[in-house]
Amino acid sequence: MRCGIKGFLYIVWKGSNKMLETEELLQYLTPEGELTYDIGGLLDDKRVLDLYKIMVKTRVIDQKMLSYQRQGRIGFYAPCTGQEAAFVGAAAVLREQDWVFPAYRDLGAALVRGISVESIIDQLLGNSADLSKGRQIPSHFGSRSKNYVIGSSPIATEIPQAVGAAMAAKILGDDAVAMTFFGDGATSEGDFHVGLNFAGVFLAPCIFVCVNNQWAISMPVKRQTASKTIAVKAVAYGIKGVRVDGNDLLAVYAASKEALERALSGGGPTLIEAVTFRMGPHSTSDDPKKYGHDVQAEAWRDKDPIMRVKKMLVASGVWSEKDDEYLWQSLNEEMTNIFQEREKIPPPRPESLFEDVYSSRDWNLDEQLNELLEVIGRQDDSR
Incomplete structure (x- = not known):
């Protein structure tokens, strides 16, 4: 059943009702851009359009950064193409005081948070304007002011960290929740068990978002677990689990909104399995053609999360093909210009390598610094 959006976008909103079971797939927006239900009200036209624009911006940045990495202008990149709805839809429910603990392909969530x-580009380049001073692998950005913790490459470490932050908020009486993103591969790690078990026992105000993109680099999800779904794992921990169409912005938003309300009301954590697909390489160091990824990718192209939101917006009359063409063109130009400007910023000073280790440098660090400067000086003299 289709319903347009005039003033308010009407989508299925479960409210206090029980979510669908962990083996079913929650879907509100079909790949054709049609709403499957017309009950409840949650998002207005402007908010949906704003989130759509962030999804498109995420895709454009992905395309640009993959190209720049191939040109040797950045060293590494982890794309999230095809997964934009999962990250944008989940992060969009959070408030300013809430926390995000990402993995490393969570660009959409970072943009929603206002980074x-x-x-982001400074971090990818590792220039002197980079908040992490060029010390972190590209695609691992963060922001203290946005409560967006820097991601880390070791799988699943963000899960117990998010639980710790959630428990701290609970103990201090802060009105805040923690949301953490991780992939299907992370559910095989001990940190997944530790985090969910602890959160369940102590009712931590935490939202676990498993972005199940079907692959942990070259390991398919069917080799990751014997469970029928990932969401069903929540049952063992005594917490709420829900399985959503991860390419459906509205379903992800609705499930995340209910999870936020549950956490704030003292109902404890939620495990959300967002079923989606990684439409490209795991990273720029990966060749997905070597393990049959491309065969599956073809079947997922028609489920593109960006296209289904666009179809809905166009059908409802709040967006047009001309609007969309202008958006993509302007974002491409904007991202090109921003990258070229940030590329001009010099790298961090060599001396910064020895900063932030101790409150004041010890004699051995001074000795190492002087040795480094001598080597740099000799290299400069030889040129």
Whole structure:
């Protein structure tokens, strides 16, 4: 059943009702851009359009950064193409005081939180404007002011960290929740068990978002677990589990909104399995053609999360093909210009390598610093 959006976008909103079971797939927006239900009200036209624009921006940045890495202009990149709805839809329910503990392909969530494109590109380049001072692998950005913790490459470490932050908020009486993102591969790690078990026992105000993109680099999800779904694992921990169409912005938003309300009301954590697909390589160091990824990718192209939101917006009359063409063109130009400007910023000073280790440098660090400067000086003299 289709319903347009005039003033308010009407979508299925479960409210206090029980969510669908952990083996079913919650879907509100079909790949054709049609709403499957027309009950409840949650998002207005402007909010949906704003989230759509963030999804498109995420895709454009992905395309640009993959190209720049191949050109040797950045060293590494982890794309999230095809998974934009999962990250944008989940992060969009959070408030300013809430926390995000990402993995490393969570660009959409970072943009929703208000982290600037300039800051993200600075981190990818590792220039002197980079908040992490060039010390972190690209695609691992963060922001203290946005409560967006820097991601880390070791799988699933963010899960117990998010639980710790959630418990701290609970103990201190802060009105805040923690949301953490991880992939299907992370559910095989001990940190997944530790985090969910602890959160369940102590009712931590935490939202676990498993972005199940079907692959942990080259390991398919069917080799990851014998469970029928990932969401069903929540049952063993005594917490709420829900399985959603991860390419459906509205379903992800609705499930995340209910999880937020549950956490704030003292009902404890929620495990959300967002079923989606990684439409490209795991990272720029990966060749997915070597393990049959491309065969599955073809079947998922028609489920593109960006296209289904666009179809809905166009059908409802709040967006047009001309609007969409202009959006993509302007974002491509904007991202190109921003990258070229940030590329001009010099790298961090060599001396910064020895900063932030101790409150004041010890004699051995001074000795190492002087040795480094001598080597740099000799290299400069030889040129």
